[in-house]
Amino acid sequence: MTKQxxxxxxxxxxxxxxxxxxxxxxxxxxxxxxxxxQSIADRAGVPKANIHYYFKNKANLYRSLLESIMxxxxxxxxDITPDSDPADVLSRFIRSKMELSYTHPNASxxxxxxxxxxxxxxxxxxxxxxxxxxxERTAVIQSWIDQDKIxxxxxxxxxxxxxxxxQHYADFETxxxxxxxxxxxxxxxxxxxxxxxxxxxxxRLGLEQPQLEPxxxxxxxxxxxxxxxxx
Amino acid sequence: MTKQxxxxxxxxxxxxxxxxxxxxxxxxxxxxxxxxxQSIADRAGVPKANIHYYFKNKANLYRSLLESIMxxxxxxxxDITPDSDPADVLSRFIRSKMELSYTHPNASxxxxxxxxxxxxxxxxxxxxxxxxxxxERTAVIQSWIDQDKIxxxxxxxxxxxxxxxxQHYADFETxxxxxxxxxxxxxxxxxxxxxxxxxxxxxRLGLEQPQLEPxxxxxxxxxxxxxxxxx
DNA sequence: GTCTATACCCAGATAGAC
DNA sequence: GTCTATCTGGGTATAGAC
Numbered sequence: 001m002t003k004q005x006x007x008x009x010x011x012x013x014x015x016x017x018x019x020x021x022x023x024x025x026x027x028x029x030x031x032x033x034x035x036x037x038q039s040i041a042d043r044a045g046v047p048k049a050n051i052h053y054y055f056k057n058k059a060n061l062y063r064s065l066l067e068s069i070m071x072x073x074x075x076x077x078x079d080i081t082p083d084s085d086p087a088d089v090l091s092r093f094i095r096s097k098m099e100l101s102y103t104h105p106n107a108s109x110x111x112x113x114x115x116x117x118x119x120x121x122x123x124x125x126x127x128x129x130x131x132x133x134x135x136e137r138t139a140v141i142q143s144w145i146d147q148d149k150i151x152x153x154x155x156x157x158x159x160x161x162x163x164x165x166x167q168h169y170a171d172f173e174t175x176x177x178x179x180x181x182x183x184x185x186x187x188x189x190x191x192x193x194x195x196x197x198x199x200x201x202x203x204r205l206g207l208e209q210p211q212l213e214p215x216x217x218x219x220x221x222x223x224x225x226x227x228x229x230x231x
Numbered sequence: 232m233t234k235q236x237x238x239x240x241x242x243x244x245x246x247x248x249x250x251x252x253x254x255x256x257x258x259x260x261x262x263x264x265x266x267x268x269q270s271i272a273d274r275a276g277v278p279k280a281n282i283h284y285y286f287k288n289k290a291n292l293y294r295s296l297l298e299s300i301m302x303x304x305x306x307x308x309x310d311i312t313p314d315s316d317p318a319d320v321l322s323r324f325i326r327s328k329m330e331l332s333y334t335h336p337n338a339s340x341x342x343x344x345x346x347x348x349x350x351x352x353x354x355x356x357x358x359x360x361x362x363x364x365x366x367e368r369t370a371v372i373q374s375w376i377d378q379d380k381i382x383x384x385x386x387x388x389x390x391x392x393x394x395x396x397x398q399h400y401a402d403f404e405t406x407x408x409x410x411x412x413x414x415x416x417x418x419x420x421x422x423x424x425x426x427x428x429x430x431x432x433x434x435r436l437g438l439e440q441p442q443l444e445p446x447x448x449x450x451x452x453x454x455x456x457x458x459x460x461x462x
Numbered sequence: 463g464t465c466t467a468t469a470c471c472c473a474g475a476t477a478g479a480c
Numbered sequence: 481g482t483c484t485a486t487c488t489g490g491g492t493a494t495a496g497a498c
Contacts, residue, residue, distance in 0.1 A: 012463090029348055034264025036491060047465050052493065109347045112402070116340045117260055119405045126409045134410045156411060157427045164399030165392050171343070172395070174350045178357045179365045180387060196388045200435045243481090267473060278483050283475060464498080472491070480482080 012054075018044045019051055020068070023061055028106045031113055032062055032121070063121055066114065069107045070125065072100070074133075082143040086150050087207045090162075091198050097166035098194045099215060102185055108170035134159070150205040158201070165197055190215045243285075249275045250282055251299070254292055259340045263293055263352070294352055297345065300338045301356065303331070305364075313374040317381050318438045321393075322429050328397035329425045330446060333416055339401035365390070381436040389432070396428055421446045 022044035026035045037058055041048040055061035076096045080089050101108055114122050134156065141155035169176060169185070177184065191214050202209055253275035257266045268289055272279040286292035307327045311320050332339055345353050365387065372386035400407060400416070408415065422445050433440055 030264045031262030031344070031348070032265065033261045037493085038491080048492090049465060049494080050463085053463075053465095058492075112347055113262070113344060115403050115406045116344055117262070119409075123405075123409075126406060130406065130410050131412060153431075154423075154427055157424060160399060160407065161396050161428075161431070164395045164403070168391060168395030168399075172346050174354075175346045175357060175361065176391065178350075178354075179361050181362060192385075193388060196385055197392075200384075200392070200431060204431045204434045268475085269473080279474090280476080280483060281481085284481075284483095289474070466497080467495090469494080470492090473489080474487105475489105476487080477485085479484080 015044075015046065015050070016054060019046065019054060019061070020065060023065055024106050024110065027062065027065065028109045028113075031117075032058075059121070065110065066122060069111055070122075072104070072107065073111070074129075076100070077137060080137060080140050082140055082147070084140075086141075086144050086205070087202065087210050090201070090205075090207075091210045091212065094162055094166065094197050094201070095194050095212065095215070097162060098169065098190050098197075099217075101166055101170035102187075102190045102215075103217060105170040105173055108167050112167065112171045150207060153205065161201070162197070169193060187215050187217055246275075246277065246281070247285060250277065250285060250292070251296060254296055255337050255341065258293065258296065259337045259344075262344055262348075263289075290352070296341065297353060300342055301353075303335070303338065304342070305360075307331070308368060311368060311371050313371055313378070315371075317372075317375050317436070318433065318441050321432070321436075321438075322441045322443065325393055325397065325428050325432070326425050326443065326446070328393060329400065329421050329428075330448075332397055332401035333418075333421045333446075334448060336401040336404055339398050343398065343402045381438060384436065392432070393428070400424060418446050418448060 019040065023035075023040045025043060026040050029035075030039075035058075037051055038048050040061075041051055044051070051061065055064065077089070077093045080093075114120075119126055137159060138155035141150075141153075141158065144150045145152050145155075173185075182189075191212075194212065194215070195209075198212075199209060250271065254266075254271045256274060257271050260266075261270075266289075268282055269279050271292075272282055275282070282292065286295065308320070308324045311324075345351075350357055368390060369386035372381075372384075372389065375381045376383050376386075404416075413420075422443075425443065425446070426440075429443075430440060
């Protein structure tokens, strides 16, 4: 009879997270149109009607997922200024992206599928936010070039290169594990790839290879975040 | 009444190609599960039952598409030997991949979505063919290192880097065009990106930048190949 | 807030007339 | 070889009892 000390809305919050985690799995496996509300309900262990009660409809649920993904996406490379040390900022950029590929592969995959299919649910967001995001970053990189901090390079394609190479390890995980004959990535793999990418890019930019702390993922906390948290 | 000089099976062949081209479009937009046979039929301008007559079922049609994609995929980097000139082989590798991203973006996208979703229709192929493909290539690159033709580097991740950076321009086309504020890629863009990638990679490998013929796509022939040929 | 039952629609696939 | 009509299952969404 001891009434649990859940603060109001705690149950709803937990249900929300369970449903989002289940939806993430299903959307990765079958895409937006190919995923059924029933399969999400089954995986989350709730009746199908409850998902409609919480999220209204499938498009809404999917958009909630995309929003939580874009939120994390926007945190990387947010501390870049003309006065920054390029080696510091770029190595942390590459490293953060690699860590995200390791810790949140499904988020990366859902984003990738959304873009590949023409970004039907994300077009507005892209044109509103992405272009200015890019303009600001490339302007800073160009200022580094003008200050002779790095060798001249096309800043836009440099960012595309870092995006593509790091996200590749999340999105094409299946192919990479098959080809390299591994069962799963280990933290050491993430370190090795991060060094590989920094090595190639920094050589071209005329930067010294930085010393990096090895990547050690935090042991999964009990309920601080759901296991497959939306990115 | 002049009986057309179509060789036997010509009509069937044309129908096949139309259906495959329509299927390619639909599978890119909606994924395997999300695509309906009706929408493929509508796009191809044939009754739905005919597709079942030609391809038996959806999975079969999809696999036919994947096979034609893998066929083209396998042609690149097929002429690599320990005696080859690394600068020549690698620059043509990068260039071919960039040209494929330009000429066959949908093929790249379908392949990407298949891998992202866990390669349910391609797993067997991957484990049978891909690992030996990779072993052979990385062995040759390692031999170049042993011969001091290029600076030491991890051959496997070098190939991943070329795959990811080149395919990115096909798969993430929507995002890239939005961010760079373009309506579509031009042949000049392909040249510029190719040079960008060769520049960075060759600098790290200690190779001279090669002279490259500019990329000029052949003017679309009338019926030599369907407009949206399967890769 | 929760879940059963159901309305309504569209999917893949095939039978069978042409 | 072609296409209409139809079978059967599963989809989204909601009404309404609990």
